[in-house]
Amino acid sequence: MNIALISHDAKKELMTQFCIAYCGILSRHKLFATGTTGKLVADATGLDIVKFLSGSQGGDQQIGSMIACNEIDMLLIFNDPLDAKDHEPNVASLLRLCDVHNVPAATNIATAEALIHALERGDLDWRDIVNPKK
Secondary structure, rough: OOEEEEEHHHHHHHHHHHHHHHHHHHHOEEEEEEEHHHHHHHHHHOOOOEEEOOOHOOOHHHHHHHHOOOOOOOOEEEOOOOOOOOOOHHHHHHHHHHHOOOEEEEHHHHHHHHHHHHHHHOOOHHHHOOOOOO
16 A cells, blocks of 8 residues: 655654554555655654655645545545644645545544554455456
């Protein structure tokens, strides 16, 4: 599966720790991330991550484009709800795209863990039926 990782400044350490904890599962999938998040996670885990621009420079939109083209199968976006004013439109846009294209999305660690465990069990294979790859 293609998994996108995005985290806002206050959540970058949490995303890094999450990826360290689930490195074994994540290593079996293709990872994409906004620039700073991707660099931090790759440096901490050694995971191979396709890095886009930083979120503020358009990385969120690059990932959004991949979601719209059915090239992302899961989005993990750790968003800071206490400082949402700057990022709120980007998050809302990405989540709308996920809803339109049936992409499972997690905005917090509890949901991200549920998705990662479902991924490990093979419970997310239904995406191949709903959105077949060409």
